[in-house]
Amino acid sequence: MLIDKKHIGMKVPPHRVNLTAWQLKWFAKAIGETDPIYFDEEAAHKAGLPGVLAPPTFLFCMDMDKEHPFDYLETMGCDLGKMLHGEQSFNYYQPFYSGDTLDFDGQITDIYDKKNGALQFVVKEVKVWRQSELVGDLRSVMVIRA
Amino acid sequence: MTQPNFAALNVGDALPSMTTEPVSRLTLALYATGSGDHHPLHLDQDYVRSKGIPDVFAHGMLGMAYLGRLLTQWVPQGAIRSFGVRFTAITQVGERLVCTGKIVEKLVQNGENCVRLELTCANEAGEAKHKADAVVALA
Incomplete structure (x- = not known):
């Protein structure tokens, strides 16, 4: 069944994330990061940073940090067991650190299909705010297999 | 860190490559744990076999x-303006990943x-496994 294109423009329920040094320490360990500004608060402060620096792809983890990260696909009636991550991109405007509170404000910007509907694509774009300052944005393309 | 210099770089120049430990x-x-993504496809062999x-x-x-x-x-993180990836193949347990990059364009973007x-x-x-592009600002 094809996803109804009426969902283009749909707002994703917004959410807020408090970024912690603890979480970043585990992420750094997972990806083999060795620069201590990414996991050690003291090293980050010595480097003149206000907190542990969140690495470039961590915005995606924070975007997923909600009870139902794919709530928008469920709203469209998609089977999450048939979902693949097709593309992911980021624009960066300001760095973000442990101690920051970030707000995620997303919208569905496109829905299309290929191979006569065997593959459907849902595009979500999210703006990330620290109070009134735009720190970055994300664009995620999820693929739903028939 | 010695930062790359815009004037000294040319299209075709490669970044220092990086090879990871085998993905275990x-x-x-x-x-x-680090990402918060606990999808069983990545963790639970009983689940994936059932699929x-x-x-x-x-x-x-x-x-x-x-x-x-x-x-x-290669550069301080604050220099990265954009970064995007297409996922083209699945990475299996035991594979080492080789990350490489090269300069494909020199440009002025928003005055930088x-x-x-x-x-x-x-x-x-x-x-x-992944094909990506990024735009990085350089002095």
Whole structure:
């Protein structure tokens, strides 16, 4: 069944994330990061940073940090067991650190299909705010297999 | 860190490459903890077998994070203006990932000198897992 294109423009329920040094320490360990500004608060402060620096792809983890990260696909009636991550991109405007509170404000910007509907694509774009300052944005393309 | 200099760089120049340790089940468990993505496809062999898949496989975003490290080993993170990836193949347990990049364009974007990079994350046999690009501002 094809996803109804009426969902283009749909707002994703917004959410807020408090970024912690603890979480970043585990992420750094997972990806083999060795620069201590990414996991050690003291090293980050010595480097003149206000907190542990969140690495470039961590915005995606924070975007997923909600009870139902794919709530928008469920709203469209998609089977999450048939979902693949097709593309992911980021624009960066300001760095973000442990101690920051970030707000995620997303919208569905496109829905299309290929191979006569065997593959459907849902595009979500999210703006990330620290109070009134735009720190970055994300664009995620999820693929739903028939 | 000696920062790359815009004037000294040319289209075709390569970034220092990076090869990861083999992606293990422990890597996937750690990535689940660090990222918050606990999808059983990456952790639970009983679950994946029930879906007809022979084994757990890596989170796509793990490979993108490795490419992010390739970038931040080359320039301070604040220089990265944009970074995007297409996931083209699944990374299996046991594979080492080889992250490479090269300059494909020198450009001025929003008044800044920038380079556009083409990045690849592949296994040791050369099968591309992720194809990425990034724009980085340089002094």
